Amino acid sequence: MSRRYLFTSESVTEGHPDKVCDQISDTILDALLTQDSSSRVAAEVVVNTGLVLITGEITSKAHVNYVNLIRQKIAEIGYTDAVNGFCANSCSVLVALDEQSPDIAQGVNTAQESREQDSEEQFDAIGAGDQGIMFGFACNETPELMPLPISLAHRISRRLAAVRKTGDLPYLRPDGKTQVTVAYEDGRPVGIDTILISTQHTPTIGDITTEAAVQAKIREDLWAAVVEPVFADINIKPDNQTRFLVNPTGKFVIGGPQGDAGLTGRKIIVDTYGGYSRHGGGAFSGKDPTKVDRSAAYACRYVAKNIVAAGLAQKCEVQLSYAIGVARPVSILVETFGTGKVDDERLLEVVKQHFELRPAGIIHAFNLRSLPGERGGRFYQEVAAYGHFGRTDLDLPWERTDKAELLKQALNQPISVAMG
Numbered sequence: 001m002s003r004r005y006l007f008t009s010e011s012v013t014e015g016h017p018d019k020v021c022d023q024i025s026d027t028i029l030d031a032l033l034t035q036d037s038s039s040r041v042a043a044e045v046v047v048n049t050g051l052v053l054i055t056g057e058i059t060s061k062a063h064v065n066y067v068n069l070i071r072q073k074i075a076e077i078g079y080t081d082a083v084n085g086f087c088a089n090s091c092s093v094l095v096a097l098d099e100q101s102p103d104i105a106q107g108v109n110t111a112q113e114s115r116e117q118d119s120e121e122q123f124d125a126i127g128a129g130d131q132g133i134m135f136g137f138a139c140n141e142t143p144e145l146m147p148l149p150i151s152l153a154h155r156i157s158r159r160l161a162a163v164r165k166t167g168d169l170p171y172l173r174p175d176g177k178t179q180v181t182v183a184y185e186d187g188r189p190v191g192i193d194t195i196l197i198s199t200q201h202t203p204t205i206g207d208i209t210t211e212a213a214v215q216a217k218i219r220e221d222l223w224a225a226v227v228e229p230v231f232a233d234i235n236i237k238p239d240n241q242t243r244f245l246v247n248p249t250g251k252f253v254i255g256g257p258q259g260d261a262g263l264t265g266r267k268i269i270v271d272t273y274g275g276y277s278r279h280g281g282g283a284f285s286g287k288d289p290t291k292v293d294r295s296a297a298y299a300c301r302y303v304a305k306n307i308v309a310a311g312l313a314q315k316c317e318v319q320l321s322y323a324i325g326v327a328r329p330v331s332i333l334v335e336t337f338g339t340g341k342v343d344d345e346r347l348l349e350v351v352k353q354h355f356e357l358r359p360a361g362i363i364h365a366f367n368l369r370s371l372p373g374e375r376g377g378r379f380y381q382e383v384a385a386y387g388h389f390g391r392t393d394l395d396l397p398w399e400r401t402d403k404a405e406l407l408k409q410a411l412n413q414p415i416s417v418a419m420g
């Protein structure tokens with residue numbers, strides 16, 4: 001018997017208060033790594049009406065004017081009018097930073113393997129910056145090998161920001177959220193059940209002043225300028241059964257940090273797979289790549305995506321776990337949910353042979369310390385909004401499928417499993 005069900009994922013625009021914090025945290029990281037690629041960074045941000053607070057732990061030789069840097073980023077996001085209750089030029093910026101704990105630093109600087117075994121392995125030199133679990137996922141629902149609901153939610157969010165910035169819909173303000181519900185049958189997407197857009201806007205639109213008329217205008221414009229262009233190249237499209245919800249409360253004038261306080265790391269499901277895959281709980285933004293919450297999650301996605309790109313599974317989830325100060329993962333799991341062409345145990349052994357999963361190896365493979373400097377001081381802030389995965393607009397090293405062919409070849413050969 002076929003099974004039909006609905007699955008929903010959400011996204012937020014770059015003007016959402018939590019996303020403002022993520023972007024500021026990663027702008028700080030970009031600036032520090034550009035000047036000093038060995039910077040240790042855990043930058044946390046809080047925003048509220050007229051206020052930005054920067055806190056956390058930073059150890060770096062870089063010299064950064066945090067106040068100017070933050071104001072520039074807020075203006076870029078679109079908060080340039082004091083009417084919003086939050087403005088780049090007038091908000092207060094408070095900086096309260098400490099250095100990284102020496103107890104943590106000693107385990108990162110010299111991994112347990114190097115201390116206890118006198119290891120000369122290059123990638124045994126750096127220990128994980130924290131304990132924890134990380135997940136990565138890929139599936140063949142979209143060309144970028146992401147689940148369809150989060151892919152569509154991100155596309156709508158990005159388009160919503162684009163029409164605001166180009167002036168096509170000049171009455172839009174920076175804050176916004178999107179949500180897409182996809183209908184599935186037997187595990188495959190077959191239709192669009194619901195599209196939800198909540199977008200901040202001006203109280204009136206030209207000579208349109210009544211609340212009902214304003215919302216009707218927004219609904220009409222969003223369908224034509226946002227939804228239709230997003231679905232133009234998507235095989236599964238909305239139909240006359242699809243619900244289209246816009247600003248369900250009736251209006252959305254007060255938003256951004258004036259409407260809600262924001263915090264770094266509070267949109268971890270938006271950042272990843274929209275709830276379609278499991279999540280280890282660790283946020284990404286503001287963390288340098290020795291923090292495995294970030295770098296190992298990127299590595300998990302890289303492994304899972306190459307497995308699916310190789311045609312070895314329709315869906316793949318990879319879990320890693322680490323101990324603070326230890327280079328080698330405590331555990332590695334590969335799960336293909338019954339869609340694999342070979343046993344998950346065989347896939348696991350191939351992954352162990354062909355993917356470097358120690359923190360120093362991940363940093364080296366993806367060039368995570370040097371990319372901000374190589375890309376004009378902008379790298380991490382680019383993924384701080386609209387997702388860290390499936391980004392066809394960015395050249396992200398963990399999104400490459402350069403090991404797919406290697407995996408296929410390896411699975412045609414006997415796999416020897418090291419004992420011990």
